[in-house]
Amino acid sequence: GQSLEQPSEVTAVEGAIVQINCTYQTSGFYGLSWYQQHDGGAPTFLSYNALDGLEETGRFSSFLSRSDSYGYLLLQELQMKDSASYFCAAPSSSGAGSYQLTFGKGTKLSVIP
Amino acid sequence: DAGVIQSPRHEVTEMGQEVTLRCKPISGHDYLFWYRQTMMRGLELLIYFNNNVPIDDSGMPEDRFSAKMPNASFSNLKIQPSEPRDSAVYFCASSPGQQETQYFGPGTRLLVL
Numbered sequence: 666g667q668s669l670e671q672p673s674e675v676t677a678v679e680g681a682i683v684q685i686n687c688t689y690q691t692s693g694f695y696g697l698s699w700y701q702q703h704d705g706g707a708p709t710f711l712s713y714n715a716l717d718g719l720e721e722t723g724r725f726s727s728f729l730s731r732s733d734s735y736g737y738l739l740l741q742e743l744q745m746k747d748s749a750s751y752f753c754a755a756p757s758s759s760g761a762g763s764y765q766l767t768f769g770k771g772t773k774l775s776v777i778p
Numbered sequence: 779d780a781g782v783i784q785s786p787r788h789e790v791t792e793m794g795q796e797v798t799l800r801c802k803p804i805s806g807h808d809y810l811f812w813y814r815q816t817m818m819r820g821l822e823l824l825i826y827f828n829n830n831v832p833i834d835d836s837g838m839p840e841d842r843f844s845a846k847m848p849n850a851s852f853s854n855l856k857i858q859p860s861e862p863r864d865s866a867v868y869f870c871a872s873s874p875g876q877q878e879t880q881y882f883g884p885g886t887r888l889l890v891l
Contacts (some may be wrong), residue, residue, distance in 0.1 A: 695877060696877075706884070707869060707882040707883060707884050707885055708821070708869070709882065710879045710880065710881070713879070756877050764826075764833070764834075764876045764877065765823055765826075765834065765837075766811075766880060767823070768820060768822075769820070770820040771820060771821075
């Protein structure tokens with residue numbers, strides 16, 4: 666199974682940089698995904714790290730270290746619209762052909778002026 | 779593409795009633811997932827299908843829950859009889875491949891009184 670831990674809440678100032686960490690314990694690991702969910706909305710895909718290192722997509726970057734069972738999402742030049750919950754998620758296979766995407770509990774980011 | 783479509787968007791029902799949630803995945807996506815989201819438990823995978831065949835239903839809470847996918851463009855999740863603890867947001871998601879990005883529908887907000 667999978668277990669992913671991330672902080673429950675983070676507050677940051679508009680224009681600043683914020684890092685949301687995710688640590689995981691897995692039995693079979695394929696990579697780490699990040700999803701964004703605004704209040705009342707659906708989760709939407711942000712990024713996926715299959716390999717160690719940094720993946721950059723505009724203002725958002727995601728990092729993975731398999732040796733440390735750790736990853737993070739980095740948001741730069743924060744905007745008010747970035748206020749949302751951010752979930753790390755890891756796919757795993759039971760070995761019987763079953764595949765699951767397990768989500769962390771989410772980090773609620775509040776961007777303040 | 780219209781994305782994943784779910785109906786109804788909101789459902790209020792009384793304990794003991796049958797509830798049916800519906801999902802239309804993105805055309806061409808071979809995988810369909812049903813999730814439940816609550817404050818206490820976060821986002822949980824209930825069941826997923828590959829090419830209309832249920833692959834893993836280990837997340838289905840109990841026998842009151844059932845899901846079917848009669849064809850590639852439709853799936854439903856039924857709760858019979860419903861209980862107050864079933865109140866949650868139910869998301870349907872689809873993906874083109876087993877380990878590819880999942881696209882979520884807008885969700886059904888279920889309240890069982």
